[in-house]
Amino acid sequence: xxxILLNVPKQARRGEAIEIKLLLSHPMETGQRRDETGxxxxxxIIRDVTCTYGGALVVRLELFPAISANPFLHIAARAGASxxxxxxxxxxxxxxxxxxxxxxVV
Amino acid sequence: xxxxxxxxxxxxxxxAAPHSGYDxxxxxVQAMQDDDGANPAMLWVATGRTLWDQPAGPAAQSCRTCHxxxxxxxxxxxxxxxxxxxxxxxxxxxxxxxxALPEEGEAMLSLAALVGLQSRGLxxxxxxxxxxxxGAVEAGEALFTARMGQxxxxxxxxxxxxxxxxxxxxxxxxxxxxxYPEYRLEWQGLGGLLRRIRNCMxxxxxxxxxAASPEMASLRAYLGWRTNGLPMExxxxxx
Amino acid sequence: MNRRxxxxxxxxxxxxxxxxxxxxxxxxxxxxxAVTGGAPLQPGRVRLDLPAMVENGNAVGMTVGLDDxxxxxxxxxxxxxxxxxxxxxHAAFGPAAFRxxxxxxxxxxxxxxxxxxxxxxxxxxWTASVDLVVTLAACLE
Numbered sequence: 001x002x003x004i005l006l007n008v009p010k011q012a013r014r015g016e017a018i019e020i021k022l023l024l025s026h027p028m029e030t031g032q033r034r035d036e037t038g039x040x041x042x043x044x045i046i047r048d049v050t051c052t053y054g055g056a057l058v059v060r061l062e063l064f065p066a067i068s069a070n071p072f073l074h075i076a077a078r079a080g081a082s083x084x085x086x087x088x089x090x091x092x093x094x095x096x097x098x099x100x101x102x103x104x105v106v
Numbered sequence: 107x108x109x110x111x112x113x114x115x116x117x118x119x120x121x122a123a124p125h126s127g128y129d130x131x132x133x134x135v136q137a138m139q140d141d142d143g144a145n146p147a148m149l150w151v152a153t154g155r156t157l158w159d160q161p162a163g164p165a166a167q168s169c170r171t172c173h174x175x176x177x178x179x180x181x182x183x184x185x186x187x188x189x190x191x192x193x194x195x196x197x198x199x200x201x202x203x204x205x206a207l208p209e210e211g212e213a214m215l216s217l218a219a220l221v222g223l224q225s226r227g228l229x230x231x232x233x234x235x236x237x238x239x240x241g242a243v244e245a246g247e248a249l250f251t252a253r254m255g256q257x258x259x260x261x262x263x264x265x266x267x268x269x270x271x272x273x274x275x276x277x278x279x280x281x282x283x284x285x286y287p288e289y290r291l292e293w294q295g296l297g298g299l300l301r302r303i304r305n306c307m308x309x310x311x312x313x314x315x316x317a318a319s320p321e322m323a324s325l326r327a328y329l330g331w332r333t334n335g336l337p338m339e340x341x342x343x344x345x
Numbered sequence: 346m347n348r349r350x351x352x353x354x355x356x357x358x359x360x361x362x363x364x365x366x367x368x369x370x371x372x373x374x375x376x377x378x379a380v381t382g383g384a385p386l387q388p389g390r391v392r393l394d395l396p397a398m399v400e401n402g403n404a405v406g407m408t409v410g411l412d413d414x415x416x417x418x419x420x421x422x423x424x425x426x427x428x429x430x431x432x433x434x435h436a437a438f439g440p441a442a443f444r445x446x447x448x449x450x451x452x453x454x455x456x457x458x459x460x461x462x463x464x465x466x467x468x469x470x471w472t473a474s475v476d477l478v479v480t481l482a483a484c485l486e
Contacts, residue, residue, distance in 0.1 A: 003152055007143035017443040021143035027294070030452075032429055057439025059447065066425055066433040068404040068450040069294035070146040076443035132400045275400045275480025291401035345400045 006087055008101040012079035018103055020051065020058070020085055022073040030065035046071060048090045053103075054083030079105045122270075126336050127279035127344055130270070135291070139343035147219055147289040147341030150212075150296045154220025157213055162204035169217075172201060176220055183225035184338050185232060188283045188299050188330030190218040192323075209317060215296050218287050222340025229337055230284050232330040242320075246328025249321060255312030276345045282333040283326075285342025292345065299326060367455060368431040373424055376431040377462060380422045381470045386462065390471035391421075392446075393461040402453040402479040409461045410446025418445035419464045427457020453479050 003025035012018045024046060031043025045065055051058040058077045077085060082105045088098045128136060142148050158169045158176055173179060186193050191214050195206040207214040234243050250261045264273075265281035272278070287298045292305075300317055303325060307314040315321040368376075377386070394408040409421050423433035433451055445463075453459070460474045 003149045005143075005148055005152055021141075023144070023146055023149055025146075025149040052439075053441040056441035057437075058441045059439065060437045061447075062435040064432040064434060065430060066428050066452050068452050070149060070289075072144055072146065072448075072450050074144070074448040076446075077441050078443040080441070132396070134396055134406045135400065137406070138404075275398065291404045294403050 004087065004089075004097055004099045006085065006099045006101050008085050008103060010102075011104045011106055014079055014105050016079050017076040018053065018079050018085065020073075020075050020077060022049075022051075022071075022075075022087060024049075024071045024073075024089060024097070026069065026071060026091065028065065028067055028069045028071060032065070044092045046089050046091045049073065050088045051075060051077070052086045053077035054080055056080075058085075079103065081105055124282070124336060125280060126282055126284055126339060128285065128339060128342065130277040130279040131343070131345060135343055135345055138289075139285075139339065145289065145341065145343055147287070147296050147343065150216045150219045150287070151223055151341060153212065153216035154218075157217055158220060162198065163202035165203065167202050169197075172197075177224050179221050180224045181228060183222040183340060184228040184230055185236075186330065187222070187225075187230050187232070187286060187333060187338065187340070188326040189323075190222060190286070191298055191300070194218060194221065209300060210298060215287050215298060218298060219296060219341045222287065222338065225338040226340065227337050229335050230330070230333045232327075232334055234331060242324040242327035243331045244328075245320070245324035246326070246331075249325050250328055250332075255307065255310035257310040259310045261306065279344075281329065282336055283329045284333050284336045285339040285344070287340065288342035288344050290344050296341065299329070366429055367427050367457070368425075368429060370426070373426045373431040373460075376424055377422075377460070380420070380435065380462060381464065384468065384470045386470050386472045388472055390416075390465070391461045391463040391473040393423075393459065393473045393475050395459055395475040395477060397475070397477060399453060399477055399479045402455075402481070404450040405453050405477075405479075406448065407451050407459075408446065408448040410444065411463060414444045414446065416445060417466050419466050419468075421445070421447065422462040422464075423451070424460045424462070425451070425453060425457060426460065427455040428453065433459070453477060455479060 005023040007021040008018060026046050028046065029041055029044040031040065033041045035041050043065060045063060045067065047063055049061040049063065059075050082103060085101045085103060086098065088096065090096050128139065138144050161168045183190055191209045194214065194217050198204045199206050253260045261281060264278055269278050269280045283299055287296050289296050303322065304314040315325065390412055392410050392412050395405060399405050409423055411418055418438055420438065421436045424431045425433050436447055438445060456478050458474050458476050460472060463471045
């Protein structure tokens with residue numbers, strides 16, 4: 001069950017930080033584990049995460065199997081004009097997820 | 107000299123006083139639990155919120171149909187911290203007329219995490235004469251203190267006698283059940299008390315009690331009662 | 346190393362084939378060179394927060410950023426020299442970033458050194474490392 005929890009304040013003061021906390025439900029299968037039959041469980045991790053705010057890039061990440069299961073991320077965007085924080089991620093299986101949260105800048 | 111002795115006595119006493127496994131965890135693990143934005147268990151709570159409204163059974167009733175919003179169950183988990191899953195299935199089968207959920211499946215864990223969260227901060231208050239736990243607490247205490255497995259250890263040997271000591275990189279907790287279901291770093295996921303007891307019994311090389319056995323039910327009842335007074339932390343984070 | 350420890354270690358290696366191998370020093374160097382393009386690595390400017398002793402290697406909290414929270418950064422990179430694969434993450438920062446920093450949780454398989462590399466807008470490469478001891482859980486499933 002792919003879940004995404006995007007924690008973003010509803011309001012921010014101009015020029016200050018918008019703290020962005022992200023939790024993604026994903027096993028981040030490393031490709032190193034073996035199942036009961038001894039066969040390698042194929043790698044399936046979230047490999048790209050992109051965060052934008054007001055259409056501008058905050059950060060683009062390339063992740064590897066060394067990122068823990070159910071990835072957590074804490075970054076900060078600069079509060080310019082009111083806008084949307086948009087999170088997009090892609091995994092090895094081709095699943096794409098996206099989540100949006102609006103921030104009002106005062 | 108007396109002052110130093112008194113201080114030493116205080117330290118020893120506080121180490122032995124009943125406390126949550128939270129106190130035995132590292133600051134990093136504690137920080138993970140304290141921040142809902144960083145606690146991976148909240149992913150399951152979010153799923154639980156969706157399931158709360160899912161109709162089930164011949165009359166297509168959801169949890170909300172009878173209970174209203176989830177917070178109407180504030181206090182329920184504090185009375186049954188060790189048997190949440192059993193109680194949820196009781197509701198499902200008896201009131202919704204729906205099939206029981208697999209106790210360790212994603213759906214049950216999500217609902218249990220949601221219901222447990224509603225009692226956050228409340229002191230655990232398991233009644234010894236509860237209709238479901240009656241008799242089980244005594245039987246559970248006997249199991250808790252009985253040596254078992256190839257390592258010939260009882261639960262009490264580690265969780266009473268050696269609590270506060272170190273095993274591997276972690277401090278041995280007292281086996282309190284105020285944070286279930288919990289996100290264990292070891293599991294890389296959320297799990298219930300059943301899974302944890304199974305890990306412990308495997309750890310002493312004992313055959314784990316089957317999930318539906320009277321032994322497992324008694325042990326859970328006792329563990330719940332033994333946690334009385336500690337604040338609910340569900341969903342917890344543990345190493 | 347006395348005989349008993351040698352036998353115990355040998356026994357562990359034979360009994361536990363799931364124990365992952367470590368990346369070779371060449372693999373780590375290659376991974377770093379892939380992002381720096383061979384530019385010299387200077388110590389400093391980067392901040393890498395990791396606990397020295399890790400309770401469980403499955404989820405280790407890590408913060409990586411610059412010493413100066415107001416300085417601009419082009420990208421941050423993290424490498425783990427004791428994991429089977431050395432790359433941990435690469436992060437490219439954009440104009441909407443407030444600070445040159447991110448926090449996440451990583452997996453560490455063995456005692457090892459984690460390296461952070463920051464590439465600044467002027468193209469210079471800076472590095473910092475943390476040595477860690479990783480312990481395993483006592484009661485496995």
